[in-house]
Amino acid sequence: MTALPSSCDVLVIGAGPAGSSAAALLHKAGFSVAVVEKQKFPRFVIGESLLPRVMDLLGEADLLEAASARGYIVKRGALFLRKEERCDFSFADQFTPGWDHTWQVPRADFDQTLASAVEARGVPFAWEHEVVAADFSGAPTCTVADLSGAKQTVRSRFVIDASGYGRALPRLLDLDLPSNFPPRKAVFAHLRGDHRKPGPDENRIWIVCLASGAWAWIIPFSNGLTSFGVVGPLEAFAGYPQEPAACLRAVMAGDPNFERLRHTEFALEPRSLGGYACSVKRLHGPGFALVGNATEFLDPVFSSGVTLALESANRAAKTVIRQLRGETVDWEQDYAAYMRRGINVFRTFGTTWYDGSLPRILFSLAPADSVKRMMCSVLAGYVWDLDNPFVREHERKVAQVARLSS
């Protein structure tokens, strides 16, 4: 039996962070909303390191308390390592006023926590139901199939597509666009037995630059497991074995920063993911908006994915609310242009990470450098603060500081 109504104000596709938070905001504003989710939660998804901006957005959706109760490891900054060099960012020391911490979350637990909190408010979630067709020629109508293939239609006044890697509406409406980010590859797993050395760096996220041209993350969780992954251009993987587990072992053996991982075992089968960068022709259309990873995903290096997912869900939900209340809204300006501004800051940081200029800056920053505080706010996800020169003029500022760092 499905909890899915035959009509509602807003249908949300996908119950990841973007979908759950959009549903929470719409429900809070008094609209009827239903969520269709293809999988059964908890389910694995990658994307475990959050940014402080997430805390503002979870707060607005009244989801902060539920997540806080899970006791996730508190993330107060990020530590970049290159052999014995280090660059240490603390979110307490940043340009933009904002949160000084966030969390490192096993996403299966985090996503289920958010979804359960919204479901408990009376929002219907149709688990293991998939949107398989959508018609926007009149009132938005989505066709939803259950596991047996049985179909039903849901009419709504608006559809928010938060289907992430599933890319429901981009596929159904032919909105997919190849990303202009070069194809990269990621191999990752959860580890048991990480020998965390007690001290200030014990529970922190480490981002390690590797001689191969790839980089790796170490993200400790409060459940005792540690997430480990390696990301890079395809050519950076040429010297590693193809098979994911052997690849991760080779990466671990190749850098002294991974000493702590040498005696670990895999708690989650190592996986490999390629060509995950994606884009779309447009972020909205008559009767629908795309949010989260259903829009554009660039690269995991600055952990921006969940932040952008929540930001776009927040912005789209607020725009829908205004529209359904009868206000005139300009989706291009109010939503798409706003999102692109923030995404483009991360695009500059991502591009210059891989061309080597950003690591050059990071590893030459003096601890009290004012530039470091400005860059820290970008790394905290405050990419809409136009007072910050590294937001307002991201390309020019990064290029300028890179020149001075050479």
Ligand SMILES: Cc1cc2nc3c(=O)[nH]c(=O)nc-3n(C[C@H](O)[C@H](O)[C@H](O)COP(=O)(O)OP(=O)(O)OC[C@H]3O[C@@H](n4cnc5c(N)ncnc54)[C@H](O)[C@@H]3O)c2cc1C
């Ligand atoms: C290697 C790698 C590392 C990453 N690391 C980070 C990180 O450290 N921090 C970070 O913030 N981000 C990271 N990301 C990005 C992160 O994974 C995503 O940005 C984030 O999960 C997006 O959330 P979402 O809510 O948009 O989508 P998702 O979390 O993918 O949720 C979408 C949901 O929609 C459902 N769905 C799909 N199709 C349909 C359909 N047709 N009908 C119904 N339901 C459907 C899916 O089952 C899924 O549950 C990383 C990405 C990669 C590739």
